[in-house]
Amino acid sequence: xxxxxxxxxxxxxxxxxxxxxxxxxxxxxxxxxxxxxxxxxxxxxxxxxxxxxxxxxxxxxxxxxxxxxxxxxxxxxxxxxxxxxxxxxxxxxxxxxxxxxxxxxxxxxxxxxxxxxxxxxxxxxxxxxxxxxxxxxxxxxxxxxxxxxxxxxxxxxxxxxxxxxxxxxxxxxxxxxxxxxxxxxxxxxxxxxxxxxxxxxxxxxxxxxxxxxxxxxxxxxxxxxxxxxxxxxxxxxxxxxxxxxxxxxxxxxxxxxxxxxxxxxxxxxxxxxxxxxxxxxxxxxxxxxxxxxxxxxxxxxxxxxxxxxxxxxxxxxxxxxxxxxxxxxxxxxxxxxxxxxxxxxxxxxxxxxxxxxxxxxxxxxxxxxxxxxxxxxxx
Numbered sequence: 388x389x390x391x392x393x394x395x396x397x398x399x400x401x402x403x404x405x406x407x408x409x410x411x412x413x414x415x416x417x418x419x420x421x422x423x424x425x426x427x428x429x430x431x432x433x434x435x436x437x438x439x440x441x442x443x444x445x446x447x448x449x450x451x452x453x454x455x456x457x458x459x460x461x462x463x464x465x466x467x468x469x470x471x472x473x474x475x476x477x478x479x480x481x482x483x484x485x486x487x488x489x490x491x492x493x494x495x496x497x498x499x500x501x502x503x504x505x506x507x508x509x510x511x512x513x514x515x516x517x518x519x520x521x522x523x524x525x526x527x528x529x530x531x532x533x534x535x536x537x538x539x540x541x542x543x544x545x546x547x548x549x550x551x552x553x554x555x556x557x558x559x560x561x562x563x564x565x566x567x568x569x570x571x572x573x574x575x576x577x578x579x580x581x582x583x584x585x586x587x588x589x590x591x592x593x594x595x596x597x598x599x600x601x602x603x604x605x606x607x608x609x610x611x612x613x614x615x616x617x618x619x620x621x622x623x624x625x626x627x628x629x630x631x632x633x634x635x636x637x638x639x640x641x642x643x644x645x646x647x648x649x650x651x652x653x654x655x656x657x658x659x660x661x662x663x664x665x666x667x668x669x670x671x672x673x674x675x676x677x678x679x680x681x682x683x684x685x686x687x688x689x690x691x692x693x694x695x696x697x698x699x700x701x702x703x704x705x706x707x708x709x710x711x712x713x714x715x716x717x718x719x720x721x722x723x724x725x726x727x728x729x730x731x732x733x734x735x736x737x738x739x740x741x742x743x744x745x746x747x748x749x750x751x752x753x754x755x756x757x758x759x760x761x762x763x764x765x766x
Contacts, residue, residue: 390749393633394644397531400749409745412632413534414438416742418735419446419457425729431457434735436742441734444698449618454662456618456686459694461588461701462731465708468720470589473512473704474582480508481715483515490522495529499648502672503569512707512719513585517578519703520696521569521648524629528647528672531633573650573670580627584700595728620690621664626653628666631695636682637663643676651684658686 388402400411408419415437422432422445429448434441446457488505490496503525505518619625630649635642645651650670658664663683671678712718 388749388752390753391635393635394642397633398749400745402745409741411742411745411749413531418738418741422732423729430460430729432732434738436738441736441738443731443734445729445731446694449616451617451621452658454686456620456690457694458619458690459697460727460729461697462727462729463724464588464592464595464727465704466721466723466725467589467593469704469708469722470585470592472719473516473707474585474589476511477509477717480510481717482508483714483716487714488522495526498529499525501568513582514578515707516581516700516703517574519706520581520629520699521577523699523702524631524648527632531647569650569670576627576652576669577629577650580625581700583624584697588700592725618686618690620686620693621656621658623656625693627669628653628689628692629696631692634684634688636676636684638676638680638682643680643682645675646672648672649675651682653689654681662686664689
């Protein structure tokens, strides 16, 4: 079991048990298991559980440099023409205000509205998707801050219960950030990344379809770490990353935090002995690493940023499919879907209990470590 506390609070617990990878973060997490092998590639299923809900994701294994990485795989593709529509300009820009987005009055919007502003008009679908992705990340950032603050208040109250001290109390909502903003240049870099990914998905959707999983062989516990293909996060053409969740990085030998919605630019392509690469902080919020800093970030964390970006594009295309042809948005070509070569299994409904058990075991482990440290004088 590996337990890591972020510099801004929050705990991530990772363990391997009976071939399953169990990851808890905050009040949720996932369990990953080997699923199928198809076309010489190993695929894994992840059942996520958070807020009382399950969802399943598919991931392809990459063995690179003696380390195993996992890259998001959609499982279901839209028809290629819809992806092409997504990355080409509309005939005329369209307006899509806050009312159309439905963000007005939302707490996260009031909190981050000064840091990021949606485009006044959209010249192409991929610009609309850019705002969709940024909004999704900021909603996640706000929820994570609320959870972390609530946990901190509860811990403070528990610690002070025996000595009559105050427990912190009050509103657990995060404090407003400083008046910094996501610059147009950084936002354009995100938009161009969305455009490039849609073009790549258009090509892949035309090749990787049909087949189901009935004839697929069981996957090994992990792909052989001898592949000559790096994970997508190390693709030299992939430079811009939107942070998916709180992550600790190192700048000038000191740890600092990045949070969901921050943006980094990868500078180096090959990981060092600690499986980290260098990146420049392109956009950051108050309390996070300073913009312009060069930081060492784990490739595993970078790959998860890429995975979440891909999943948000898939979700955003689903929203575009629903909204195209309405509210002034031009109609899209065929928005039908087709099954990928590997399709996801149903959710594993035992995951909630598995995550709960791991959290309890982590609590016990940390309590034991503290007791041992106290009994040895802290040495």
